[in-house]
Amino acid sequence: MGSRMGRLVPSRVAVYLWKRLPIPKRWRSKIMWYANDRFLVAVLGLIVNEKNEILLLKHTYRSEPWGVPSGWLEYEDPLKGLEREIYEETGLSVSVKNVLNVKYAPNPHRMDVYCVGEFTSGEFKKSAEISQYGFFHLENLPEGLSRYQRGFIVDFLENRIPNR
Incomplete structure (x- = not known):
């Protein structure tokens, strides 16, 4: 109970x-x-483009500003929630395909739902939360990306099957 x-x-x-x-x-x-x-419940996206580059956003409020797109779910499907968050914060449209992993995180207590998807279209617009964006190759990840996210991204891109 x-x-x-x-x-x-x-x-x-x-x-x-x-x-x-x-x-x-x-x-x-x-x-x-x-x-x-x-x-x-947080949703985080590993979003790739046609060149197999990963979408990273520069957050205005973080000490390590670069990171994967993310946000809090609002009683919704995680895939649709991530699509909504990315569009609201950047103006970019993505198609989120599936859940890759779910992990518990302690501070604050939450579940992190990692999803994978593809960039579809859109023109970037700055927001109060996001100042820049970019698509990055594995060997070109930006400074200011947390070690945890860097490791997750490297593992994902190294093990990704093309055209999946």
């Missing part, structure tokens, strides 16, 4: 009440919603 509720009511008591109280299903759902901890 919910971890917040578990701090207040022992688990076996909560389960006993859950099974025996005549509560309508919609109320049970609300109880579960409020009783459970929630955390963020």
Whole structure:
């Protein structure tokens, strides 16, 4: 049962009440919603162009400004959420094909959903969050890219099957 509720009511008591109280299903759902901890879900994109270069964005608010396109999901499909985030922040259109990996990240507590896709069209427009963009070959990744993202990108590009 919910971890917040578990701090207040022992688990076996909560389960006993859950099974025996005549509560309508919609109320049970609300109880579960409020009783459970929630955390963020981020979506990150490994977006390539026809030259197999990776799309990187220069963020205005990060100490290591270069990174893959990313954003927070808003109760939506991760693939569509990434497409929305990239378009909102850059004006670029992409086609996100599938989820590549999901990892837990501790600060802040969240799930990172890594997706892979392709650049389709669009003209770059600066935003409050993004000042520049570029497509980069593996041997030409920019300074200011975190070691973690650099490693993930290198692994992805080295193991990518062309035209997939």
